[in-house]
Amino acid sequence: MDLNIFWYLVPSVIMFAAGVYGFITRKNMIAMLISLELILNSADLNFVVFNRYLFPGSMEGMIFTLFAIAIAAAETAIAISIIINIYREVGNSDVASVKQMRF
Amino acid sequence: MDSVANIILYFVVAAIIVVFSIMTVTSRRILRSATYLLFVLIGTALFYFQLGYQFLGGVQIAVYAGGIMVLFVFSILLTRRPDEETARLESYRRRAGAFMALAGTVLLLLAIFYMPLVGGESLAGSIEAGQMITMQDIGHAMLGTDRFQYLLPFEAVSVLLLSCIIGGVVVARKR
Numbered sequence: 001m002d003l004n005i006f007w008y009l010v011p012s013v014i015m016f017a018a019g020v021y022g023f024i025t026r027k028n029m030i031a032m033l034i035s036l037e038l039i040l041n042s043a044d045l046n047f048v049v050f051n052r053y054l055f056p057g058s059m060e061g062m063i064f065t066l067f068a069i070a071i072a073a074a075e076t077a078i079a080i081s082i083i084i085n086i087y088r089e090v091g092n093s094d095v096a097s098v099k100q101m102r103f
Numbered sequence: 104m105d106s107v108a109n110i111i112l113y114f115v116v117a118a119i120i121v122v123f124s125i126m127t128v129t130s131r132r133i134l135r136s137a138t139y140l141l142f143v144l145i146g147t148a149l150f151y152f153q154l155g156y157q158f159l160g161g162v163q164i165a166v167y168a169g170g171i172m173v174l175f176v177f178s179i180l181l182t183r184r185p186d187e188e189t190a191r192l193e194s195y196r197r198r199a200g201a202f203m204a205l206a207g208t209v210l211l212l213l214a215i216f217y218m219p220l221v222g223g224e225s226l227a228g229s230i231e232a233g234q235m236i237t238m239q240d241i242g243h244a245m246l247g248t249d250r251f252q253y254l255l256p257f258e259a260v261s262v263l264l265l266s267c268i269i270g271g272v273v274v275a276r277k278r
Contacts (some may be wrong), residue, residue: 002225008160011117013211015124017204018180022128024200031133034140038124041147052154054193056233062156067165070260076171080178087182096197
């Protein structure tokens with residue numbers, strides 16, 4: 001029995017689908033952000049798996065995932081600061097309570 | 104031929120990822136769902152280690168499991184009570200989400216299994232086919248300007264992080 005490429009892609013697909021489900025059904029903004037992290041994470045895993053199995057001589061998938069992790073960290077920090085600001089303005093962090101954006 | 108230990112490790116980690124990613128999106132307590140996300144991220148890091156990318160697994164644990172999770176827990180505790188449960192979902196919304204997720208899963212699995220992917224029959228063979236990635240390789244790839252070297256994106260990420268720090272302070276400060 002060998003671990004071929006499909007074995008790693010299937011958990012990644014399930015992670016992605018769970019993220020999509022959470023992103024659609026959640027109403028709290030932080031919970032939506034958590035679902036978004038699942039989606040990003042499954043994309044990162046796919047980059048690394050394709051790099052390992054299809055192009056084992058190079059490391060571009062790994063480098064791309066490194067940059068993706070750095071950008072995801074920056075994006076999460078900004079999103080959380082925006083959510084905290086919205087919480088201060090309207091008193092909760094549900095998407096439905098944000099009717100208009102203003103600075 | 105992959106070793107039995109690798110296959111057992113694969114099944115354990117895959118089960119962790121599948122179970123906890125579903126629990127992340129279905130748990131009604133948001134602090135618990137953040138904790139389940141932590142397990143998913145650690146499982147992904149274990150996959151990176153197993154695939155032979157030790158540096159990437161370390162970065163995943165340090166940045167995601169160490170940094171982003173702390174941000175999540177702090178923001179959850181700042182914006183709501185920890186024992187507060189989210190309201191039960193309307194059924195149409197849950198049905199829409201489940202439909203989208205299932206349709207996406209079926210489509211992606213069909214795409215994966217009909218895709219003509221060549222090479223990479225076993226994990227051990229793929230790891231042997233590639234050279235061992237050392238820290239020197241990563242350093243040269245990050246700080247060089249030749250082909251397959253990434254100094255410009257590296258510097259762009261550093262500018263991005265700086266602007267992210269400033270933006271975070273500006274957006275979240277008290278007025």
